[in-house]
Amino acid sequence: MAGAGGDMVKKWIQKAIKRPGALHKQLGVAKGKKIPAKKLAAAAKKGGKLGKRARLAQTLRKLHK
DSSP, X not given: OBOTTSSBOOSGXXXXXXXXXXXXXXXXXXXXXXXXXXXXHHHHTSOHHHHHHHHHHHHHHHHHO
């Protein structure tokens, strides 16, 4: 992935996460603990910021494997 200057952009996905820890706070999960898959799936079905954050978390979880 090339940047504006033509050089390779590293760690590009980190820019997608604007507020680290926001999803944990919204779901009531302690910082540093893993969010349970069922709780994440339920949140992903909801709308608004919570749903968007949960869906992004699910996608990133798939990339991590």
